[in-house]
Amino acid sequence: MPTPAVHAPRHAPRVRLGCDVHPVAELAESVDLFGERYLARVFTPLEREQCEGPAQLDRLAGRFAAKEAVVKVLELPPTAAVPWHDIEVRTGRNGVPFVVLAGQAAQLALAQGIERIDVSLSHDAGIAMAVAAAMPVVEPAGGATEDEGA
Numbered sequence: 001m002p003t004p005a006v007h008a009p010r011h012a013p014r015v016r017l018g019c020d021v022h023p024v025a026e027l028a029e030s031v032d033l034f035g036e037r038y039l040a041r042v043f044t045p046l047e048r049e050q051c052e053g054p055a056q057l058d059r060l061a062g063r064f065a066a067k068e069a070v071v072k073v074l075e076l077p078p079t080a081a082v083p084w085h086d087i088e089v090r091t092g093r094n095g096v097p098f099v100v101l102a103g104q105a106a107q108l109a110l111a112q113g114i115e116r117i118d119v120s121l122s123h124d125a126g127i128a129m130a131v132a133a134a135m136p137v138v139e140p141a142g143g144a145t146e147d148e149g150a
């Protein structure tokens with residue numbers, strides 16, 4: 001069945017998506033090779049604490065994929081990079097993950113009119129994946145503030 005020709009309003013805020021997959025074995029190899037140095041560089045203390053347990057590597061690989069998915073929605077220039085710790089994936093109530101930006105990543109989001117970035121993670125059969133959605137700041141209707149409109 002064809003998709004109905006219904007379009008979002010012209011000025012609807014644009015949600016940007018990014019996705020990434022990361023093999024758990026790749027993360028395990030980095031941990032084997034570089035150990036604590038790798039873990040401390042890529043993951044924040046809170047991320048490491050929240051991933052403790054039997055599925056630790058799968059869950060860290062999910063957060064690695066989430067960080068890369070967030071980098072995609074931030075639309076970095078080709079040679080630019082942000083520190084890994086600037087993108088923290090936290091586990092919220094009921095296990096729902098959310099992203100907290102800091103430093104350069106927060107600055108980029110602000111400059112691009114991104115209010116927050118939502119993420120969804122999955123890990124199965126040795127692969128972790130993540131999708132990130134950049135939610136734009138929503139302007140008041142008509143684009144004018146109350147003061148401007150008065």
Ligand SMILES: CC(C)(COP(=O)(O)OP(=O)(O)OC[C@H]1O[C@@H](n2cnc3c(N)ncnc32)[C@H](O)[C@@H]1OP(=O)(O)O)[C@@H](O)C(=O)NCCC(=O)NCCS
Pocket residue numbers: 058059060062091094095096097120121122123124
């Ligand atoms: C939440 C649920 C769907 C996770 O599915 P899963 O196949 O076990 O696990 P996945 O590997 O795909 O995803 C795991 C990730 O989902 C995220 N997650 C966990 N609970 C979540 C929730 N309630 N909402 C959104 N994301 C959640 C986490 O980021 C988790 O990874 P993490 O532990 O490393 O942070 C499942 O555990 C669940 O609660 N099911 C409820 C039963 C149900 O309704 N089934 C569907 C019937 S259609």
